Amino acid sequence: MAVSQFTPISEVHMGKKAAKKATKKVKKAAKKKVKRKPNAAFMKPVKPDDKLAAVVGMAPLPRTELTKKLWSYIKRKGLQDKKNRRMINADAALKSVFNGKAQVSMFEMTKLVNKHVK
Numbered sequence: 001m002a003v004s005q006f007t008p009i010s011e012v013h014m015g016k017k018a019a020k021k022a023t024k025k026v027k028k029a030a031k032k033k034v035k036r037k038p039n040a041a042f043m044k045p046v047k048p049d050d051k052l053a054a055v056v057g058m059a060p061l062p063r064t065e066l067t068k069k070l071w072s073y074i075k076r077k078g079l080q081d082k083k084n085r086r087m088i089n090a091d092a093a094l095k096s097v098f099n100g101k102a103q104v105s106m107f108e109m110t111k112l113v114n115k116h117v118k
Contacts, residue, residue, distance in 0.1 A: 046117040067113075
């Protein structure tokens with residue numbers, strides 16, 4: 001019985017796949033990592049009013065840091081709703097920031113906080 005000169009289809013197919021993977025890796029390595037430039041509007045320090053300052057402090061902060069401090073306050077005091085984690089239960093300090101609302105969603109929170117920065 002003579003040995004076949006042809007390679008099985010599965011081996012040919014696997015060879016193509018391996019070649020494609022190798023080229024993808026080379027292309028990926030060749031791509032330079034472009035450092036993402038932060039949005040200047042978010043990085044501009046804003047001054048919280050008296051109501052918000054009771055929660056995050058009086059110092060001017062970028063909006064990103066302001067949000068981080070607000071979330072750390074919420075987590076430290078355990079103000080996230082136990083069942084629906086998207087909802088924040090306001091304490092006395094946050095109620096004044098949230099216009100008297102006892103509970104707000106995390107998405108609504110940023111809109112309400114924007115009214116308290118200058």
